[in-house]
Amino acid sequence: MSDRGNDLARALADLALTIQDQAGTESTLEAVVKSAVEIVPGVRWAGVSMIEGRTVTPRALSDPLVAKLDMLQTELDEGPCLSSLREHRTVLIDEMTTETRWPRFAAAAVELGALSLLSFQLYVLQQNLGALNLYGGEPGVFSEDSEFIGAIVAHHASVALFGAETESQFEEALTSRDEIGQAKGIIMERFKIDSMAAFSLLVKLSQDGNVKLSDIAHRLVTSMDDETA
Numbered sequence: 001m002s003d004r005g006n007d008l009a010r011a012l013a014d015l016a017l018t019i020q021d022q023a024g025t026e027s028t029l030e031a032v033v034k035s036a037v038e039i040v041p042g043v044r045w046a047g048v049s050m051i052e053g054r055t056v057t058p059r060a061l062s063d064p065l066v067a068k069l070d071m072l073q074t075e076l077d078e079g080p081c082l083s084s085l086r087e088h089r090t091v092l093i094d095e096m097t098t099e100t101r102w103p104r105f106a107a108a109a110v111e112l113g114a115l116s117l118l119s120f121q122l123y124v125l126q127q128n129l130g131a132l133n134l135y136g137g138e139p140g141v142f143s144e145d146s147e148f149i150g151a152i153v154a155h156h157a158s159v160a161l162f163g164a165e166t167e168s169q170f171e172e173a174l175t176s177r178d179e180i181g182q183a184k185g186i187i188m189e190r191f192k193i194d195s196m197a198a199f200s201l202l203v204k205l206s207q208d209g210n211v212k213l214s215d216i217a218h219r220l221v222t223s224m225d226d227e228t229a
Contacts, residue, residue: 001157028160030061036134036153037062042141043134044148046155049081052128056081056226059130065112066133069194072108079105081131089145093117115139118146120154122161130161183217186224 014035029048036046047066056074058067069088073079079102080091093099096115099106109117114135122130132154136142180202187198206213 025160026060029157031086032132032153032157032160034059036132036150040118040120040134040150040153041143041146042116042136042138043146044137045135047133048122048161049131049133050128051081051085051131056131057101065114066135068112069109069114069133069135072105076102076104076108078102081129081133085119085121085131086129089115089121090151091119092142092147094142095141109135113137116141118142118150120150120157122154122158130158132157179221180214180217183220186220200226 005021033048034045037043040046045061045063045066047061049069050057050059051068054074054077056070056079060068061067070081080093084091085186092115093106096106096110096117108121109115114137114141116136118134118136120132120134122132132150133189134142134146134150183202184195184198187193187201191198191201193201202213202216205211207214209216
C-alpha cells in the first residue's frame with residue numbers, strides 16, 4: 001500500500017475510534033464535522049444540517065460561516081438542501097461563481113468566501129432530511145477522493161442521527177404509554193369503572209374527535225395537573 005493509502009486508512013481508523021468514544025449524539029456529530037475538515041481533501045468548513053420542509057437548520061458546524069450558509073438557503077428558498085439532495089445522495093458545486101441551479105444562493109456564498117460545495121444526503125424521512133455539507137474556500141478543490149472519504153464520514157453522521165431519531169421515538173412511545181395509563185386511572189377513579197371500560201372510553205373519545213389516543217390522554221393528564229396545581 002502507498003504512503004497515501006496508509007495515511008487514508010489511518011485517518012479513517014482514527015475517525016471510527018474517535019466517534020466510538022463519543023457519549024451522545026451531539027458530541028458524535030461534532031466529532032464527525034471536525035473529522036470532515038481534517039481528512040476530506042479540499043474541505044475548509046463543514047456542517048451537519050437538518051432540513052424540515054423548506055427550512056435548513058444547522059445541527060453541528062465547524063465554523064459560524066456554515067450556519068450563515070444554512071440560513072441563506074432558508075431565506076432565499078433555494079439551494080441544494082432544498083431540492084437536489086432529496087433525489088441525489090451527493091450534490092457537487094465545483095465552482096460557485098458559475099453555478100446556475102441556485103444563482104442567488106451561489107452569489108451569496110461567494111460573498112462569504114465559500115467557492116465550492118460537496119453535500120451528502122444522510123437520510124430522508126417524509127419531508128425531512130439530514131445533510132452533511134462540506135465547503136471549499138477555492139473552486140475545484142473536491143476530487144474523487146473527496147467524494148469517497150466524504151461518503152464514509154457521512155455514513156457515520158447518518159448512524160448518529162438515526163440513533164437519535166430512534167431514541168427520541170422510543171422516549172416518546174414510553175411517555176405516551178405512561179400518559180395513557182394515567183388517563184385510564186383518572187377515568188376509572190372519576191367514573192368508578194374498570195380498566196377495560198376506561199380504555200374503551202378513551203378510544204371512543206379519540207375516534208369521535210379524530211384525535212390520536214396519545215393526545216387525548218395527554219390533554220386529560222395535563223388538565224388534571226392544572227386542576228391540582
